[in-house]
Amino acid sequence: xxxxxxxxxxxxxxxxxxxxxxxxxxxxxxxxxxxxxxxxxxxxxxxxxxxxxxxxxxxxxxxxxxxxxxxxxxxxxxxxxxxxxxxxxxxxxxxxxxxxxxxxxxxxxxxxxxxxxxxxxxxxxxxxxxxxxxxxxxxxxxxxxxxxxxxxxxxxxxxxxxxxxxxxxxxxxxxxxxxxxxxxxxxxxxxxxxxxxxxxxxxxxxxxxxxxxxxxxxxxxxxxxxxxxxxxxxxxxxxxxxxxxxxxxxxxxxxxxxxxxxxxxxxxxxxxxxxxxxxxxxxxxxxxxxxxxxxxxxxxxxxxxxxxxxxxxxxxxxxxxxx
Amino acid sequence: xxxxxxxxxxxxxxxxxxxxxxxxxxxxxxxxxxxxxxxxxxxxxxxxxxxxxxxxxxxxxxxxxxxxxxxxxxxxxxxxxxxxxxxxxxxxxxxxxxxxxxxxxxxxxxxxxxxxxxxxxxxxxxxxxxxxxxxxxxxxxxxxxxxxxxxxxxxxxxxxxxxxxxxxxxxxxxxxxxxxxxxxxxxxxxxxxxxxxxxxxxxxxxxxxxxxxxxxxxxxxxxxxxxxxxxxxxxxxxxxxxxxxxxxx
Amino acid sequence: xxxxxxxxxxxxxxxxxxxxxxxxxxxxxxxxxxxxxxxxxxxxxxxxxxxxxxxxxxxxxxxxxxxxxxxxxxxxxxxxxxxxxxxxxxxxxxxxxxxxxxxxxxxxxxxxxxxxxxxxxxxxxxxxxxxxxxxxxxxxxxxxxxxxxxxxxxxxxxxxxxxxxxxxxxxxxxxxxxxxxxxxxxxxxxxxxxxxxxxxxxxxxxxxxxxxxxxxxxxxxxxxxxxxxxxxxxxxxxxxxxxxxxxxxxxxxxxxxxxxxxxxxxxxxx
Numbered sequence: 001x002x003x004x005x006x007x008x009x010x011x012x013x014x015x016x017x018x019x020x021x022x023x024x025x026x027x028x029x030x031x032x033x034x035x036x037x038x039x040x041x042x043x044x045x046x047x048x049x050x051x052x053x054x055x056x057x058x059x060x061x062x063x064x065x066x067x068x069x070x071x072x073x074x075x076x077x078x079x080x081x082x083x084x085x086x087x088x089x090x091x092x093x094x095x096x097x098x099x100x101x102x103x104x105x106x107x108x109x110x111x112x113x114x115x116x117x118x119x120x121x122x123x124x125x126x127x128x129x130x131x132x133x134x135x136x137x138x139x140x141x142x143x144x145x146x147x148x149x150x151x152x153x154x155x156x157x158x159x160x161x162x163x164x165x166x167x168x169x170x171x172x173x174x175x176x177x178x179x180x181x182x183x184x185x186x187x188x189x190x191x192x193x194x195x196x197x198x199x200x201x202x203x204x205x206x207x208x209x210x211x212x213x214x215x216x217x218x219x220x221x222x223x224x225x226x227x228x229x230x231x232x233x234x235x236x237x238x239x240x241x242x243x244x245x246x247x248x249x250x251x252x253x254x255x256x257x258x259x260x261x262x263x264x265x266x267x268x269x270x271x272x273x274x275x276x277x278x279x280x281x282x283x284x285x286x287x288x289x290x291x292x293x294x295x296x297x298x299x300x301x302x303x304x305x306x307x308x309x310x311x312x313x314x315x316x317x318x319x320x321x322x323x
Numbered sequence: 324x325x326x327x328x329x330x331x332x333x334x335x336x337x338x339x340x341x342x343x344x345x346x347x348x349x350x351x352x353x354x355x356x357x358x359x360x361x362x363x364x365x366x367x368x369x370x371x372x373x374x375x376x377x378x379x380x381x382x383x384x385x386x387x388x389x390x391x392x393x394x395x396x397x398x399x400x401x402x403x404x405x406x407x408x409x410x411x412x413x414x415x416x417x418x419x420x421x422x423x424x425x426x427x428x429x430x431x432x433x434x435x436x437x438x439x440x441x442x443x444x445x446x447x448x449x450x451x452x453x454x455x456x457x458x459x460x461x462x463x464x465x466x467x468x469x470x471x472x473x474x475x476x477x478x479x480x481x482x483x484x485x486x487x488x489x490x491x492x493x494x495x496x497x498x499x500x501x502x503x504x505x506x507x508x509x510x511x512x513x514x515x516x517x518x519x520x521x522x523x524x525x526x527x528x529x530x531x532x533x534x535x536x537x538x539x540x541x542x543x544x545x546x547x548x549x550x551x552x553x554x555x556x557x558x559x560x561x562x563x564x565x566x567x568x569x570x571x572x
Numbered sequence: 573x574x575x576x577x578x579x580x581x582x583x584x585x586x587x588x589x590x591x592x593x594x595x596x597x598x599x600x601x602x603x604x605x606x607x608x609x610x611x612x613x614x615x616x617x618x619x620x621x622x623x624x625x626x627x628x629x630x631x632x633x634x635x636x637x638x639x640x641x642x643x644x645x646x647x648x649x650x651x652x653x654x655x656x657x658x659x660x661x662x663x664x665x666x667x668x669x670x671x672x673x674x675x676x677x678x679x680x681x682x683x684x685x686x687x688x689x690x691x692x693x694x695x696x697x698x699x700x701x702x703x704x705x706x707x708x709x710x711x712x713x714x715x716x717x718x719x720x721x722x723x724x725x726x727x728x729x730x731x732x733x734x735x736x737x738x739x740x741x742x743x744x745x746x747x748x749x750x751x752x753x754x755x756x757x758x759x760x761x762x763x764x765x766x767x768x769x770x771x772x773x774x775x776x777x778x779x780x781x782x783x784x785x786x787x788x789x790x791x792x793x794x795x796x797x798x799x800x801x802x803x804x805x806x807x808x809x810x811x812x813x814x815x816x817x818x819x820x821x822x823x824x825x826x827x828x829x830x831x832x833x834x835x836x837x838x839x840x841x842x
Contacts, residue, residue: 016681023685024693141830145823147773149780150796150815157803157811168804217416224371224411226404227430235419242421250683257688261777265800275689276781279696287696291689298684314421314464 001317002310009306013299020295021076021288022069028284029065072288081292082285086278091289094274099293101171102270105259106297108187109194114248116195117202124203125210125240126233136207140200148197148258152265155189169267190266194259205247209240242313249305253298260294271297324349324488324520325370330382330392332365332374339365342382343546345539347488352514352521354531354552356567357541363524364412366541367492371409372399386488404435408486412493414474418465425461428476432483450479454509471502478509485517492524507533528571532556540564579831586824589817593639600633604790616809623809625798634790635813641791643821645706646771652710653771654764657717658753664718665725666748676722679715687712691774695783702785705778709771720763724756731755758832765829769822776818792818 075082081091124136160168166189167173172182213219213236222232260272267273271294278286310316325347332340340362347353355363369380370391384391386402394402403409411417418427433443448458454475460468468476474494481489491510495503511534513519523535531538531552538555540548540563547561559565592599616623622631664675694708728734734751742750778784779793780800787794792814799811 012681016684019678019681020685020689024690027690027693028697137830141826142823145769145819145826147776147815147818147822149777150811150818153796153799153803153811153815157806157808161804161806217411217413218419220373221409221411221417222419222430224373224403224409225431226400226402226407226435228434231430231434235422239419239421253684253686254688257686260686260688260692261781264781275692276783279692279783282696284696287693291693294689295685298686302684312421314423315466318464318467320466 005310006303006307009303013303016299017292017295021073021292024288024291025069025072026065028287029068076288076292081289084278084283084286086281086283086286091285094286095271095289095293098269098271098274101268102259102263102272102297104183105187105190105194105263105268105270106256109191109198109259110255112191112195113199113202116199117206120199120203121206121244122210122237125207125214126236128211128214133207136200136204140204143197143200146197148193149261149265151197152189152193152262155193159189171267171269186266186268190262190268194262197258198255202244202248202251206240206244209243210236213240238312242309245305245309245312249302249309252301252305256294256298324387325522326383326385327366327370328383328385330366330369330380330384332362332369332378332380334375334378338544339378340369340380340544343541343544345546345549347520347522348537349520350514350518351536352510352523352534353537353539354523354525354535355539355541356525356528356531358526360543361541362544363526363541364492367409367490367522367524371403371407371490406487407490408481408484408488409490409492410474410477410481410494412496414477414494414497415465415470417477418473420464420466422464423461424463424465424468424476427465428461428480431477432480435484446483447479450482451476453482454479470497471499474498474502474506475509478506478513481519482513482517485519487520489513489519489521490524491521493526494523495525495527495530503530510534528567540567575831579828582824582827582831585820586828589639589821589824590643593636593643596633596636596640600630600636602630602633604634604637605629615807622813623807625795625802625807625810631795631810631813634795635792635817638790638792638795638814639817639821641702641785641789642772642775642793642818645702645709645775645785645791646768648703648706649709649713649771650764650768652707653712653714653717653767654760656711657714658721658760660714661718661721662725662748662753665722666729666752668726668729672722676719679718683715683719687715688774688777691778692783695778702789702791705775705785709774713767713770713774717760717763717767720759721756724759725752728752728755762829762833765825765832769825772818772822 072082079092081095083089084091084094087094120132120136124130124132127133155166156168159166167186168189171186173186216239219232219236222235256272259270260275262268263270263272264276271290275287275290275294277283278290315321327346328344330340330343331338343362343366345353345355355366357363365374365378368374368378370384370386372380372391372394374380380392382392386406389398389402391399391402418424428447429440429443432438432447433440438446444461447461451458451460456472456475456479460472460476465473474497477494489510494510495506498506507530510521510523514521514534521534523530525531535552537550538552539546540555540561542563548555548559548564550560555564556568559568596604612624612627614624616631622635624630625634660675660679664672664679690712691708694712698704698708728751734747737747737751775784775791776793776796779787779791780796782797784793785791787797795814796811799807799814802810
């Protein structure tokens with residue numbers, strides 16, 4: 001049962017990745033200009049006409065886009081992401097260098113956002129009409145209206161420039177020991193910026209779900225029959241967590257999008273910053289590799305959320321939705 | 324057992340139940356009858372102090388000598404837990420959809436009386452069997468059972484706790500004819516065999532004739548007539564009751 | 573009552589911002605690109621209300637002009653995404669059946685892609701002016717609109733008055749525009765507001781990274797791009813004010829959307 005369900009999800013994820021790659025490939029090839037230049041970016045100027053033609057033939061750049069895509073796809077599924085046109089190194093190597101940093105930033109921020117929003121949202125949702133309840137709505141709207149990178153700029157100007165206690169960029173000190181403390185010091189500001197601009201809105205969503213759930217019929221029935229408050233609250237929380245998880249899943253894509261900007265601001269050497277750099281240097285193979293790996297991260301996070309939901313929501317397990 | 328006097332309920336300043344008075348005598352089945360919107364369900368909510376936000380109840384509702392309307396939260400919790408059991412109209416939505424039946428039935432029955440899960444299992448199995456429900460439902464979720472089965476589960480809990488007072492708020496309106504009949508029989512049995520006092524809220528005169536000993540007629544937020552079912556059916560005193568009875572034949 | 577007051581307040585705030593930027597020429601004290609090398613990095617004070625930047629340009633005047641660019645890009649892109657979203661969602665919802673299933677599956681797949689990533693792909697090879705920026709944000713931002721339009725259409729299609737209209741042989745376009753679309757307006761309006769804030773975020777983010785609107789054109793995002801270096805030498809005012817403007821704009825729209833979303837209010841209006 002579960003394996004079939006997971007299988008279906010995985011196939012969906014692969015289809016998504018396929019569409020992503022096709023769209024981005026097509027978008028970049030539909031752009032005007034000579035294909036070799038598009039492919040080789042800035043380096044193309046150093047090539048003469050014959051070399052350009054040779055490159056075009058080798059990479060079948062003179063063929064229709066769909067054929068080129070087929071060629072690219074064939075190489076990619078075999079694990080060959082090509083070579084960065086700027087650095088000349090294999091794209092897969094570059095991606096693997098960056099992946100740990102992105103994973104670190106993502107997991108740390110997600111962890112604090114989830115823990116924080118569950119705490120705030122539960123307190124606010126369970127105490128209807130209290131200060132927490134009213135305050136959270138306003139604060140969450142306000143905090144989600146702040147552009148994360150701007151908050152980052154303010155942080156840098158205060159903590160790095162004025163107080164000089166935190167590094168303004170990078171993942172570790174140049175010439176430092178590369179130890180854990182060093183990494184944490186660099187992580188604090190980018191992580192704080194993402195957490196502060198996101199935790200409110202997730203907390204608010206949970207708060208609203210809890211409020212909706214508290215007005216359900218079964219809660220009234222349980223209350224009327226003297227069921228212990230703790231027991232009722234446990235039930236409410238469990239049910240409210242289903243739409244909350246769904247919401248996390250829905251916002252994961254834009255969450256990754258936002259992280260790209262913050263990574264760039266703090267020069268956090270992750271996939272997002274890599275993508276921006278690749279776009280600036282028009283490094284086609286690297287852009288495609290970056291898009292695919294960020295897509296893969298999104299798809300796998302969604303799969304994890306789906307699995308958690310599968311555990312929480314018995315209706316999903318019993319297939320009650322499809323009926 | 325229950326004496327309600329001058330009960331008035333206001334929602335946001337609007338009066339929905341006005342100066343109503345009736346009593347429920349021990350060992351009897353008393354029925355409150357009235358159209359929807361007559362204030363029946365609000366009266367029950369007030370007795371159980373589960374009124375919606377913005378609603379306020381004044382007057383007296385003496386339950387074994389204790390006024391429910393000014394009882395503290397703690398006292399009320401204790402009364403709801405040990406003395407009264409309430410079955411609601413919409414059985415399909417009376418259970419938490421993502422918790423297994425066993426856990427929920429336990430909190431509604433054994434858990435209230437401090438029984439262990441083991442004790443609960445033994446006793447509940449017998450009751451379910453009596454109600455022609457398979458024990459397997461304990462391992463299932465509410466959405467896998469029908470409305471009729473869920474309502475019978477509620478009855479099973481009522482049988483289990485044997486409360487001083489059983490309140491049933493339109494328990495049959497979401498069931499089909501056959502199930503309605505079964506349900507009425509169960510109420511009767513509960514009353515006759517265990518001597519449970521029952522307060523039955525309904526809009527269905529047939530149900531009243533079938534089971535109730537005494538009845539309270541409500542119209543537009545007011546109690547217009549009270550008395551034994553036999554007397555009222557013979558000699559309705561209030562014009563509304565008359566109309567109600569006439570419409571039945 | 574309280575919600576009506578807050579709605580009015582935030583509408584005024586948003587109106588002020590829009591008016592100030594649209595009529596930037598009337599309010600600004602200097603030309604937005606007027607350089608003065610003698611007065612670079614001047615803190616806010618006399619002469620330059622909000623100070624000057626690294627080329628001695630007046631921050632206040634650039635702020636108004638930049639707002640015009642940012643809000644125009646966001647506005648145009650939202651109109652575009654609105655049109656695409658209504659078409660896609662409308663077709664999917666109105667036709668239904670297999671077409672609907674396929675179109676929605678495709679949409680579900682697209683929704684899991686961070687739109688910023690696709691925009692980056694676009695920008696890599698199409699770096700143009702502010703219009704191409706608006707175009708790119710528009711063609712990547714219609715997904716949620718489409719989804720809402722579709723569900724509204726499906727809901728309304730079953731409504732009594734639409735069935736009646738069909739029975740009386742009302743032409744299809746009249747049903748779509750007169751009944752379905754008109755009754756979906758409240759829902760579409762809220763999602764369009766949300767899209768607008770999203771578009772502002774994307775414009776400022778990309779320009780901030782230096783791959784959005786060309787740096788010669790002042791926009792709030794571009795101003796923040798330079799501010800990255802300026803803050804390191806302590807010129808905090810260059811980054812502070814554009815950020816506040818972005819924050820206030822998005823805050824106002826979010827609060828307006830919040831009030832409109834409130835079901836209690838919608839019932840009063842209906």
